[in-house]
Amino acid sequence: MLKNIVSAKQFDKATIEHILETADQVRSKNYDPNALSGKIMATLFYEPSTRTRLSFESSMLRLGGGVISTESAAEFSSAAKGETLEDTIRVVNAFSDVIVLRHFSAGASEIAQRYSRVPIVNAGDGNGEHPTQALLDLYTIFSKFSKRDITIAMVGDLLNGRTIHSLSVFLALYPKIKLVYVSPEALAIPKTLRSHLKSKGIKFKETLDLNVALKTADVIYQTRIQKERFKNETDYVKFKGLYIIDKNSLKQLKKTSIIMHPLPRINEITTDVDKDPRAVYFQQVQNGLYIRMSVLLYLFDKTSKKTR
Amino acid sequence: MLKNIVSAKQFDKATIEHILETADQVRSKNYDPNALSGKIMATLFYEPSTRTRLSFESSMLRLGGGVISTESAAEFSSAAKGETLEDTIRVVNAFSDVIVLRHFSAGASEIAQRYSRVPIVNAGDGNGEHPTQALLDLYTIFSKFSKRDITIAMVGDLLNGRTIHSLSVFLALYPKIKLVYVSPEALAIPKTLRSHLKSKGIKFKETLDLNVALKTADVIYQTRIQKERFKNETDYVKFKGLYIIDKNSLKQLKKTSIIMHPLPRINEITTDVDKDPRAVYFQQVQNGLYIRMSVLLYLFDKTSKKTR
Amino acid sequence: MLKNIVSAKQFDKATIEHILETADQVRSKNYDPNALSGKIMATLFYEPSTRTRLSFESSMLRLGGGVISTESAAEFSSAAKGETLEDTIRVVNAFSDVIVLRHFSAGASEIAQRYSRVPIVNAGDGNGEHPTQALLDLYTIFSKFSKRDITIAMVGDLLNGRTIHSLSVFLALYPKIKLVYVSPEALAIPKTLRSHLKSKGIKFKETLDLNVALKTADVIYQTRIQKERFKNETDYVKFKGLYIIDKNSLKQLKKTSIIMHPLPRINEITTDVDKDPRAVYFQQVQNGLYIRMSVLLYLFDKTSKKTR
Numbered sequence: 001m002l003k004n005i006v007s008a009k010q011f012d013k014a015t016i017e018h019i020l021e022t023a024d025q026v027r028s029k030n031y032d033p034n035a036l037s038g039k040i041m042a043t044l045f046y047e048p049s050t051r052t053r054l055s056f057e058s059s060m061l062r063l064g065g066g067v068i069s070t071e072s073a074a075e076f077s078s079a080a081k082g083e084t085l086e087d088t089i090r091v092v093n094a095f096s097d098v099i100v101l102r103h104f105s106a107g108a109s110e111i112a113q114r115y116s117r118v119p120i121v122n123a124g125d126g127n128g129e130h131p132t133q134a135l136l137d138l139y140t141i142f143s144k145f146s147k148r149d150i151t152i153a154m155v156g157d158l159l160n161g162r163t164i165h166s167l168s169v170f171l172a173l174y175p176k177i178k179l180v181y182v183s184p185e186a187l188a189i190p191k192t193l194r195s196h197l198k199s200k201g202i203k204f205k206e207t208l209d210l211n212v213a214l215k216t217a218d219v220i221y222q223t224r225i226q227k228e229r230f231k232n233e234t235d236y237v238k239f240k241g242l243y244i245i246d247k248n249s250l251k252q253l254k255k256t257s258i259i260m261h262p263l264p265r266i267n268e269i270t271t272d273v274d275k276d277p278r279a280v281y282f283q284q285v286q287n288g289l290y291i292r293m294s295v296l297l298y299l300f301d302k303t304s305k306k307t308r
Numbered sequence: 309m310l311k312n313i314v315s316a317k318q319f320d321k322a323t324i325e326h327i328l329e330t331a332d333q334v335r336s337k338n339y340d341p342n343a344l345s346g347k348i349m350a351t352l353f354y355e356p357s358t359r360t361r362l363s364f365e366s367s368m369l370r371l372g373g374g375v376i377s378t379e380s381a382a383e384f385s386s387a388a389k390g391e392t393l394e395d396t397i398r399v400v401n402a403f404s405d406v407i408v409l410r411h412f413s414a415g416a417s418e419i420a421q422r423y424s425r426v427p428i429v430n431a432g433d434g435n436g437e438h439p440t441q442a443l444l445d446l447y448t449i450f451s452k453f454s455k456r457d458i459t460i461a462m463v464g465d466l467l468n469g470r471t472i473h474s475l476s477v478f479l480a481l482y483p484k485i486k487l488v489y490v491s492p493e494a495l496a497i498p499k500t501l502r503s504h505l506k507s508k509g510i511k512f513k514e515t516l517d518l519n520v521a522l523k524t525a526d527v528i529y530q531t532r533i534q535k536e537r538f539k540n541e542t543d544y545v546k547f548k549g550l551y552i553i554d555k556n557s558l559k560q561l562k563k564t565s566i567i568m569h570p571l572p573r574i575n576e577i578t579t580d581v582d583k584d585p586r587a588v589y590f591q592q593v594q595n596g597l598y599i600r601m602s603v604l605l606y607l608f609d610k611t612s613k614k615t616r
Numbered sequence: 617m618l619k620n621i622v623s624a625k626q627f628d629k630a631t632i633e634h635i636l637e638t639a640d641q642v643r644s645k646n647y648d649p650n651a652l653s654g655k656i657m658a659t660l661f662y663e664p665s666t667r668t669r670l671s672f673e674s675s676m677l678r679l680g681g682g683v684i685s686t687e688s689a690a691e692f693s694s695a696a697k698g699e700t701l702e703d704t705i706r707v708v709n710a711f712s713d714v715i716v717l718r719h720f721s722a723g724a725s726e727i728a729q730r731y732s733r734v735p736i737v738n739a740g741d742g743n744g745e746h747p748t749q750a751l752l753d754l755y756t757i758f759s760k761f762s763k764r765d766i767t768i769a770m771v772g773d774l775l776n777g778r779t780i781h782s783l784s785v786f787l788a789l790y791p792k793i794k795l796v797y798v799s800p801e802a803l804a805i806p807k808t809l810r811s812h813l814k815s816k817g818i819k820f821k822e823t824l825d826l827n828v829a830l831k832t833a834d835v836i837y838q839t840r841i842q843k844e845r846f847k848n849e850t851d852y853v854k855f856k857g858l859y860i861i862d863k864n865s866l867k868q869l870k871k872t873s874i875i876m877h878p879l880p881r882i883n884e885i886t887t888d889v890d891k892d893p894r895a896v897y898f899q900q901v902q903n904g905l906y907i908r909m910s911v912l913l914y915l916f917d918k919t920s921k922k923t924r
Contacts, residue, residue, distance in 0.1 A: 042674075055402070062374075083881070088880075090901075091879060092670065094901040224389075263391075370682075572703060574699070
């Protein structure tokens, strides 16, 4: 039983399966809309992320809980009045039953959980982790491919994309899954992930060529090249246009494959792809709600006992 | 049955009457405070408008619904990460049952509704429309003058005031109502409204002279000259002081007339007018709550069947 | 029966005792979680204070009420569109059943209450007052020392600290309590407080020496030297380091004494003090929730009749 949701590395297979099954129940409206009545979630966002915040807040409200929220916790930050994250967490403990923390520094949630009586949910910490995003990605994949023996290609800036890192850690628990990483050399997966995969005995391919992936993968996980990661505008522009999925790409794709994206997207998937049934990125967002409701039920020990 | 509330032009008389009657019921506490229990409203404000946002949020809470909110959706805007409004709407659809959209661009709500599964309520789109403001204005007028054969004078910057535009469209459905537009020539009503009124066969007067209106009108609808509309500070200052309603103005006004204003006001109605029973601008705000509750009940098909 | 909570000076002993007893009931879970069901609180913050806002909002939610909120009411301010506070209050009256007001100007809440039909709670007005903070401080002290014949030392910038001012006003109602003010001369308590204490016949000591206080006081109320109060960086730095409570200070302190702080703290209490049982500053935050729930119950006349 996890007290906090801080890192993908905390999870074993049984816990993942339990959360995914609970998400299935939520999706089929099989849950108590007052399950968390009387509970209060604090969303503490040190950097803005409206989409993630609204997803968590909607999840809490749908379960009957209350929400207190700050869009910009800047005032709390040491930059403003000099208070430490430790003190802030202890203060917010007085007002809430669970804290959803978004922070600009990797490791912030790990620190926060040490000082918190109430559960901490990491909603993204710098270039660290974003475990609930990875859970919803996993849920989207396994909802489609129950056999879990598929090929998954991740595309784009694999060096900086924390979604990629957390999802890869989850996938490493399923040895029949084949991983393909598609990126320019400069944006290949980081050493830490590389050695984690090795330690788990996971084999993976790396390629520069999106077309290879398009033809063979069951899942194409496209990501945005994030401008803010590049010091050099020229580099950004070069990489930005490197991997585009458009209507032509669809011709190479298997009929049973799916195209995923954590959103927001800019131009890396063109809008003429949206109506293709293989494009499931908006379904991912919807699954995010189910997963976050499931995670909240889990943290308050309100999941159905049958699924354990 | 309207699915979205985007423009005053969508409404026929029956729909207006139905919403006003429902507002009457709400005003007399004749509604179910749990009517929208389990429903979630997303208030998506691309430009701040605390007053409008709080009005909608209070309406939703009073009906038992939940609210997720963003004071500044800037992060969502193409300016920030490059996501389109279309994608944003599809994302927020996953979290909410109705979206209240405030946007700096005219036409934004019209675009939004094309991509939304859930109802869109236009809470102001640039210099476009603001239909719920116009509905509350209409409700305020008709609560006072049930015969609907009155003279209504609108005063100020009639070119840029979207409230004026939406309200005029509603009033054009009632041919016994006489319209008087009071403005300097440079700020007269726009061509589009002019031709809309013509197409409906509505006659209206235009004048530079507030005093004419004060003596004859049943409703004086005063508006703020909005500084942000003028490139030229001199022009703003000139127009700003042009039409002031003060205690002296009241002497010219009929005993049965009312003075309205969409608020906020600066100096265009002096505070010594506030206590006069003909000053109803704070009542307008209160009516805004009733109208927005009514609109929400309507969109979720929870109005009393008797009133249809 | 107070209609508004604007100043510590409004309170008599009976009202204080009633609110503290109600806080005791809240602490022991002896309250109706739906006591304020159907009521809406507006938190109107003209300057940000996430901690105070979240404390009030959590209190309201725990009593079953709803919350509408603005983190930055700047748009409402005369600076933005030119609306007066008076008009804003009348507008927000339409949406809410109680208004919690944080404002940058001393006296703002006093003005607000004159124009409000619904109760106003002052959540800090410039260098004026912060009565609910003082109530929670009092509650923390009296929870520990029921005899109310103790010595209380307040330390730091006593000139600018509004917490100090409000708490001193409350303590002046209890003549057996001995007050010790520890500060550099330049930051001694203001004249207004000095004459208020005199008028009540309250004696107090003033000293530059923290060590005197540490040895004799039952309560050490440490405060942050607020950088924003100083025009001169050098002064700030000098005063900032003047009174530090660290592990060595603890040795001088009586076993039964307590150390308080309104938080946030920077370096004026070192973190190695936190685990000492005499450090109660995080308990203060928790008490803030009980006190604010108690204040809300009081304003809506929902306190237990037995405690009156």
